[in-house]
Amino acid sequence: MLIGLPKEIKNHEYRVGLTPLSVRELVRHGHKVMVEKNAGSGIGSSDADYTTAGASIIDGPKEIFAKADMIVKVKEPQAAERAMLRDGQILYTYLHLAPDPEQTKDLVKSGAICIAYETVTNARGGLPLLAPMSQVAGRMSVQSGAHCLEKAQGGRGMLLGGVPGVAPAKVVILGGGVVGTNAAAIALGMGADVTIIERSTDRMEELTARFGLSLKTLYSTQSVIEDECATADLVIGGVLIPGAAAPKLITKAMLKDWKPGSVFVDVAIDQGGCAETSHATTHAEPTYVVDGVIHYCVANMPGGVARTSTFALNNATLPFAVAIADKGWKKALADDAHLRNGLNVASGKVTYKAVAQDLGYDYVPAEKLTA
Structure with a gap:
């Protein structure tokens, strides 16, 4: 799978979706990673660190969004980023959709497969990526x-x-x-x-x-x-x-x-x-x-301590990123009910019940799309 890592553009957001160590692990699994130039500068990781890990460096976000099968981010996509999402593309990041009708509308319109860190669960009933x-x-x-x-x-x-x-x-x-x-x-x-x-x-x-x-x-x-x-x-x-x-x-x-x-x-x-x-x-x-x-x-309070936050976040998000890349999103979510709980929007449907209820969308269970 071709994975894209854009630089975060939200105000004073210095975190990054993948560390060089995470990139190396994805490359070890046979995947390709495109990293936007200076994406890791806020955590002290240079472009050279990413190329050493096996990534290719891309000048801007347009090529990354145009080519990548999966986009890995930290914060919810901003309007300019949402406009670049395409049908069937996987977006793996924090979304927080319930209070954000504009983002939800754009993600539904995009047809992208949107997996939210904050609703992935674990066997103890916790939210391990949040x-x-x-x-x-x-x-x-x-x-x-x-x-x-x-x-x-x-x-x-x-x-x-x-x-x-x-x-x-x-x-x-x-x-x-x-x-x-x-x-x-x-x-x-x-x-x-x-x-x-x-x-x-x-x-x-x-x-x-x-x-x-x-x-x-x-x-x-x-x-x-x-x-x-x-x-x-x-x-x-x-x-x-x-x-x-x-x-x-x-x-x-x-x-x-x-x-x-x-x-x-x-x-x-x-x-x-x-x-x-x-x-x-x-x-x-x-x-x-x-x-x-x-x-x-x-x-985005944790963005103020970007290095600590990014490494802590990657410890939790990387295993799921690897599973999605290795298996494809349908099989990865079908195999793991906890990861499936992270699916909020997919193929123009709202697949998380609380979001659908809060924003007035028809709710389509994730199981219907991953069967």
């Missing part, structure tokens, strides 16, 4: 939130961990999944007062077993969310419904009760955000203020 970036984003959310709390950034002028004789900042985390767990680990390590709001009692027990009594857990109700956020200095949104739009747990009306200069980091922004006031921002302009509350809603 997990590495959720780990990164969870850790970055505290780092970014702590920076936003500084007075020069418009925040309350608080040190997250406080100092002897001065109380630490209160951090409230919505959701105790991968994002929430990693956010809690960093916030506790920095000495903050940390509370996770979670719906699963089993998960709360696991969190308490992991972090001990230094972490507070509360069962999620609307009243609890309202009360805890109103007294927080930093709120982190880490809720997820796989493939679907994130639930709006924070209303605009709630913000009037929050502390002036408090910070809200919405890690759920890729799926539309978990606040009514959330809209996607970039690393170039990461924040905005609503009712005195600083909103940090960067839609």
Whole structure:
């Protein structure tokens, strides 16, 4: 199979879909890889590194999209990239379609086979290709939130961990999944007062077993969310419904009760955000203020630590990329129900139920297309 690796063009996105090590593995399996010039520069991988791994270097994206059987990316294809997709071409990347009707429309129109990292599953019920970036984003959310709390950034002028004789900042985390767990680990390590709001009692027990009594857990109700956020200095949104739009747990009306200069980091922004006031921002302009509350809603947070993120992502995505290339998409998905769950759009059909429901498309089960 001929595999294409374009350079990411989303604002301040420095990650890349394949490392030179991943390219070498695909070449070892008998495949050819085309890499756009300077695609790996953001992670410190040169064109020479890719040619040594067996790839050919291409000056621009047009030839890659025109010739490749499979396109491997990190972020959802931008409008210019979607226009280059063609019928039957495989697209393997993050998509986050539920809050993005324009992208979904373009992918349906293209006829491409679109496999989304974020809905591939595993035997434990997890999302193994989303997990590495959720780990990164969870850790970055505290780092970014702590920076936003500084007075020069418009925040309350608080040190997250406080100092002897001065109380630490209160951090409230919505959701105790991968994002929430990693956010809690960093916030506790920095000495903050940390509370996770979670719906699963089993998960709360696991969190308490992991972090001990230094972490507070509360069962999620609307009243609890309202009360805890109103007294927080930093709120982190880490809720997820796989493939679907994130639930709006924070209303605009709630913000009037929050502390002036408090910070809200919405890690759920890729799926539309978990606040009514959330809209996607970039690393170039990461924040905005609503009712005195600083909103940090960067839609590609892990792109800020591109090298760490790319290698972590490739560890998870490469085995599936190899399977798709070795077997072709139909057999690879027919053989692996977990990979099949990643199919969101194919041959003009929406094949992921939550996306179809959220955006008003007819749902066609992936099994019908892979039989």
